[in-house]
Amino acid sequence: MRRLCRIFVAAAAILATAMPAFASPAGIWELETRDTRFALELCGDGTQLCGKLAWLSDADYNKQYLPYLDKPMASGLRSDGPNRWKGELHLFGHRMSGTLTQRSADQMTLQGCAFLVVCKSYEMFRYSE
Template sequence: MPRFSRLIAALVLACAAAMPAAASPAGVWELETRDTRFALDLCGDGTQLCGELVWLSDADYNDQYKPYLNRPMAQALAPTGPGKWKGTLHLFGHRMSGTITQHSENHMTLSGCAFLVVCKTYQMYRHAP
């Protein structure tokens, strides 16, 4: 029986070593449209997600969003699973119930709904300066 326990322990350690470390959501993320960037970081107890709008392209339609620059877009979103956070988002003057899901080191999805009927999903990619 001790030999079986050692075998199981060795398998668990081997599997843990082979699994990639969870990528941090911390960094600057750009919407797929390449006209908006958000800075995200873990906050609160270290498992919650916070973020703010940090950059807008110089496209004319972005003038209306300039008042939201350097303002929070997510405050203490609660983790709901590995790489997934849920809570209230503040996007471009709209308050939404939303979810941010990290799919890989460099890809996230931001989904939000206002009034439970107007919903939008954005693909976000890690911005490399």
């Protein structure tokens, strides 16, 4: 029994070091197109992720999105594994199921699907903390 306990502790230590520990996802994240920024923060019990549309460039096509500025885009996304949050997103007036996956301290992927068939993926990069 003692040997089994040691093996379990050793395996847990190896797994913990194998999983990357990134900086907090809290901060300002910019889409790869550099025309949109989202403010993300940990919320709820500290493991959930919330966010809002924080900034739009002055490009003409962004005028249609002005009503969504400073509005929530994610409320209480639940942790779905290390550096990954899943739940309902509100992007530019569209409700969809989505996932935010932190790939490194400064890179994140946002994936969203509406009606389970129309899916889109965006790369986001840390703009500031």
